[in-house]
Amino acid sequence: MNKIKISAVAYTNTKAFIYGLEHSDIINKIELSLDIPSDCAAKVISGEVDMGLMPVAAIPLVPNANIVADYCIGSDGAVNSVFIFSDVPVDEIKTLRLDSHSRTSNNLAKVLLKFYWKQEVEFTKDPAAKTDAVVLIGDRTFGKKDDYAFAYDMGQEWKNFTGLPFMYAAWVANKEISPAFKQEFNAALKLGLANRNEILKDLPHTNNFDLEDYLYHKLQFEVTEDRKKAMKLFLGYIEELEKEKV
Numbered sequence: 001m002n003k004i005k006i007s008a009v010a011y012t013n014t015k016a017f018i019y020g021l022e023h024s025d026i027i028n029k030i031e032l033s034l035d036i037p038s039d040c041a042a043k044v045i046s047g048e049v050d051m052g053l054m055p056v057a058a059i060p061l062v063p064n065a066n067i068v069a070d071y072c073i074g075s076d077g078a079v080n081s082v083f084i085f086s087d088v089p090v091d092e093i094k095t096l097r098l099d100s101h102s103r104t105s106n107n108l109a110k111v112l113l114k115f116y117w118k119q120e121v122e123f124t125k126d127p128a129a130k131t132d133a134v135v136l137i138g139d140r141t142f143g144k145k146d147d148y149a150f151a152y153d154m155g156q157e158w159k160n161f162t163g164l165p166f167m168y169a170a171w172v173a174n175k176e177i178s179p180a181f182k183q184e185f186n187a188a189l190k191l192g193l194a195n196r197n198e199i200l201k202d203l204p205h206t207n208n209f210d211l212e213d214y215l216y217h218k219l220q221f222e223v224t225e226d227r228k229k230a231m232k233l234f235l236g237y238i239e240e241l242e243k244e245k246v
Contacts, residue, residue, distance in 0.1 A: 003031045004181065007043045007052035009099050009169065011138040012211070013073050013081060013219055015052060020192020026184050036101045037137075037169065044174055051173035055104035056231050057238060062174050068182055070172035071221045073188045078163035079155035080209075080218045081141050084109055085148040087094045087134035095122045095131040104168050105137045111237040116161040135170035143208035155218075164230040170223065193221055 008014055008021075012136065018034070021027055035043065041058035043049045051068055059065050082105050093113070098106040106123075113119045124148055136144070145151040158166045171185075192199075196215045203211050 003029055004177070005031045005033075005049040006049065007033050007035050007040040007049045008035050009040055009053050009073075009138075012142075012203065012214070013138070015203070016192040016196050016215070016221070017053065017071070017189050019195055019199055020188040020190065022171070023195070024184070024188035024191055026181075026188045027186075029181070038101055038103055041103055044172060047174055050175055051171060051177065053169050054172050055102065055169050056167055056234065057104040057107040059170070059172055059231075060235060062172055064174050064176075066176075067170050067187060067223065068173045068177045068185065070186050070223050071171065071193070072167050072223045072227065073169040073171075074165055074167045074220045074222070075155040075218060076220055077156050077159045078153045078205055078218060079166075079168070080153060080214055081139070082108070082134050082137050082154045082168065083135070083141050083145075084112075084139075084152040084154060085136055085144070085150065086150040087148065088132050089150060090117050090152060091119065092121055093121055093132045095129075095133070097127070097129055097131040097134040098123055098125050099135040099137050100125060100127065100137065100170065102137045105135055105154065107238050108158065108166075108234070108239075109135045110241055111234065112152075112154060112157050112161060114241065115237055116157065142206045144159050146208060158230070158234075160213075162230065162233060164233065165220065165227050166225070166234070167223070167227040170231075189221075196210050 037055045040052045041054045044052040
C-alpha cells in the first residue's frame with residue numbers, strides 16, 4: 001500500500017496532533033513532514049503531499065480540496081499566538097509588515113484592518129522594513145506581548161468583529177481519502193489531544209506565557225459548524241480584497 005504523504009506544522013499548537021500520529025499505528029501508513037504553515041500549504045497545493053494541516057486562507061488554491069478530519073487549529077476569542085504587534089494604536093497604523101510564515105494570519109490582519117477597523121494600510125514582506133506594526137504568529141510570539149506598546153490578538157478581534165470563533169488551519173486533502181483512513185486519522189488526533197499533559201512535560205518553559213492555558217483553553221481543536229461558518233465568511237472577505245486589487 002502506498003503511504004499517504006502528510007505535511008504538518010511544527011509549532012507548539014500542533015504538538016498534540018503530532019504526538020497522536022506518532023503514538024498510533026497510523027504512523028506506519030503515512031510519510032510525515034514538519035513544515036512552517038506557508039510551506040505546508042505549498043506542498044498540498046502542488047501535490048507534493050496528499051494532505052496537510054494547512055492555513056485555511058490557502059484552501060481555495062488546493063485542487064479537489066476537502067477537509068478530512070474533525071479536528072483543526074482554532075480558537076473562540078483570544079488565541080495568544082496570532083498577533084498584530086504595534087507601536088501605535090490601531091487607528092494610527094499606516095504600514096504593516098506581514099509574517100513570512102503565514103498566509104491565514106496575514107489575510108486575517110488585512111481583513112480586520114479593512115472591514116473592522118476601516119484602515120487603509122500599506123503592507124510589506126520585507127523583513128528589514130521599518131513599519132508601524134507587524135504580524136507575528138506561533139511560538140515566536142510567546143512572552144512577547146510586553147515588548148510592544150500595543151498587542152492585538154487577532155482571534156479576539158475576529159470574535160469582536162463577527163461574534164464567531166475562528167479556524168486558522170484545517171486538515172485538507174487534495175484527493176479522495178478513504179473513510180477507513182479518516183476514521184483512523186481522527187482517532188490518532190483524538191489520542192494526541194487526550195495526552196496534552198504529557199506534551200506539557202516536554203515543552204520548554206517560556207517567561208510570561210502560560211503553556212497549559214494555551215494548550216487547554218486558548219486553543220480549540222474541534223471543527224464545529226460555527227467554525228465552518230467563520231471560515232466561509234473569512235474566505236468571502238479575502239475574495240473581496242482580491243477583487244479590489246483588479
